[in-house]
Amino acid sequence: MTDDAIRKAREEAGYRILSSELVYKNPWTAVREDKIIHPGGKEGLYGIVERGPFAVIMPVHADGRVTLVQQFRYPVGKRLWEFPMGMWETRPDAEAEALALGELREETGLRAGELIHAGTLYQGAGYSTQEGHVFLARNLIRGAAEREASEADMVVRDVSFAEFERMIVEGEITCMVTLAAFAQIRARGLI
Structure with missing residues (x-):
């Protein structure tokens, strides 16, 4: 959705934008602060994290194993098991399929002969556009693998499908993007 379409949708939903100011920006993230009037008439404030599109990939091998990556996630101070995923800050207009194939190769070294788009999702729609x-x-x-410097600590592990599900049940996989992607893929009958 374009910025104009988003602005129009907000207005049609009854929000009035009093001001919008870019308060922070780096190559990956921008933060905008909007002063608004809610549909009910009360003034409010939205801090919006603007980020480019990303791809998340569930790699499934012929024998049913699933490839996961683990890396240290600085904001939460923990190493997390996840599906390969990422964004290209220098190419925000890249095709989703190219991004997915690139992130898969970059993080795991895997090349996919078949790539199926299973859907879209928003990461934190209450505060982010991503x-x-x-x-x-x-x-x-x-x-x-062709990792970036920020991914140097990444661990790649192939697990059986049963082990993958056990990791979810026992709370070893807590990445919401990984869990939501798995739910979309499974709900659509792709696995």
């Missing part, structure tokens, strides 16, 4: 594209990757071939 939209994600969910993919199932199959017909995988392993090659060398």
Whole structure:
């Protein structure tokens, strides 16, 4: 959705924008502060985190194993198991499929012979504009990973589908994007 379409949708929903100010920006993230009038007439404030689109990929091997990555997530101070995912801050207009194939190769070294778009999701729609594209990757071939410096500590692990589900049940996988992507893929009958 374009910025103009989003602004129009807000206005049609009864929000009046009094002012909008960019308060912070780096290559990955911008933060905007909107002063608004809610549909009920009360003044309010929205801090909006603006980020480019991302892709999240569930790599499933022919034998049913699932590839996960683990990395230290600085904001929460923990290492998390996740599906491969990411965004290209230098190419926010990249096609979702190219982004997915690139992130999969970059983080895991896997090349996908088949990539199925399973849907979209928003990461934190209450505070962020970031939209994600969910993919199932199959017909995988392993090659060398091409990680960025920020991914140097990344661990890649193939687990059985049963182990993957056990990790969810026992709280070892807590990444909401991974869990939501898995739910979309499963609900659509792709696995």
